Amino acid sequence: MTDADAAKVLVIGAVNVDLVVTADRLPGPGETVVGPGVNSHGGGKGANAAVAAARAGAAVRYCGAVGDDEMGASALGELADEGIDVTEVARIGNVSTGAALIVVDPSGENQIAVGSGANGRVEPEHVREAVTRAADWGAGCVLISTEITPDAAVAAVRAAAEHGIPCVVNPAPVLDELFGVLSVPDILTPNSSELRDLYARTLPDAPRGPAEAEMATALARHLDVTVVVTLGADGVLVVDPTGVTSVPAGEVESVVDTTGAGDTFNGVVAASLAGGLDLVTATRRGAAAASLSVAHVGARTGMPTAEAIEHAAS
Ligand code: ADP
Known part of the structure; x- marks a missing residue:
């Protein structure tokens, strides 16, 4: 990166504790499956992207909310260990830290239920x-992902614009409230599925x-924004009202786990833009970086360092 020391990113979004069970198969309704493996680690799109941005060399502040519980302390501890500033995180009493219950079968297929907990209590005033x-x-x-209170996501988008800070929004999920901003x-x-949803509803x-x-061109022209669409193994399209640039995914010998690929992408793009790089280079x-990450189990394990990204992107 040209100016890595000066790259400063604020990430606003969800933080979860992921509880992962590996089993021979996924349970059906009302069924219990028992598997040997269980492990717990930090997750949530916002927190994952913050880790990706930090490993890519940016100074990162993460803003979100956890419960005043052990899961929250452990989730924030993992972020602090990555060098991320967590002082903008609210600790809220009488609510659990967000959690994802994940079952994975031997083919890598998974089933996930998320309890948003404190992520659903992030206040608009807090993010403003x-x-x-x-600023x-x-x-x-400012990178915003939308697994938080809709009003807070909208407030974050407006506040970034008011302060003139370049703002990237990862519309995952596509909230009804987002259509106003x-x-x-x-x-x-x-x-690609979020693009289809945005296109159909806009x-x-x-x-x-x-x-x-x-679809992305029509959306970019209608909204007068740049739309960057991630297409899994097919790479990324950078689409502004004047044209489309296609960026390939990295070659991956063996795809092990695509969880967090989009979070890695978003975090590294935000870090790169904050470091002064143009959007296509970012x-x-x-x-x-995202393609490097899918060769490892878990959302954060394979997130690369700035050096590894440099090597892979050159
Ligand atoms: P999301 O996780 O948000 O659904 P994508 O699946 O589009 O996002 O993946 C984001 C990026 O991760 C892609 O643009 C690509 O660079 C990388 N990626 C994802 N899946 C693969 C894959 N099977 N092979 C190589 N790269 C991948």
């Missing part, structure tokens, strides 16, 4: 204040079922 402090800090990018951020980063009279590039770095 965090964005104001990030004073000199943040070069979709043209406010600089960059939207849906995956342009209800447009033709159904065109290719991703066409996207190349994000795609290279």
Whole structure:
């Protein structure tokens, strides 16, 4: 990166504790399956992206909420160990830290139930204040993912725009409330199913079922934003109202676990933009990093360092 020391990112989104059980098969309704393996680690799209940005070399502040419980302390401890500043995280009494219950079968297929807990209690005023402090800090990018209170996600988007901080929104999930502010951020980063959802709901009279590039172009023109669509093994499309640039995914010998691929992509793009890189270069770095990450089990295990990204993206 040209200016890695100066790259400062505020990430706003969810933090969870993931409880993962490996079993011979996934349970059906009302059924219990017993598997030998169980482990617990930090997750949540916001926290995962914060880790990816930090490993990519940025100074990262993470803003979200946990319960005043052991899961919250452990989730924040993992982020602090990555060098992430967690002082913007609210600790809320009488609510659990968010948790994901994940069952994985031998083919890698999974079943996930998420209890949003404290993530659903993030207050709009809290994120507004965090964005104001990030502006004073000199943040070069605000990354927002939307697994938090809808009003807080919307407030974060508006606050970043008010302070003139470049803003990337990962619309995962596509919240109803987001449709009022979709043209406010600089960059939207849906995956292909989120793109289809955004397209259908923003342009209800447009033709159904065109290719991703066409959907993203129509959306970018209608909203006057840049749309960066991740397409799994097919890489990424960078689409602004004037054209489409295709960025390939990295070559992966053996795909082991795609959990967190999008989070890795978003975190590295945000770190790269905050470091002064242009969007296509930032996207190349994000795609290279995300492809490195899918060769390892777990969302965060395979997230690469700045050096590994440099090597893979060159
Ligand atoms: P999400 O996790 O949000 O659904 P994607 O599945 O589109 O996001 O993946 C994000 C990025 O991760 C892709 O653009 C690509 O760079 C990388 N990636 C994901 N799956 C693969 C794969 N099977 N092979 C190589 N790279 C992958």
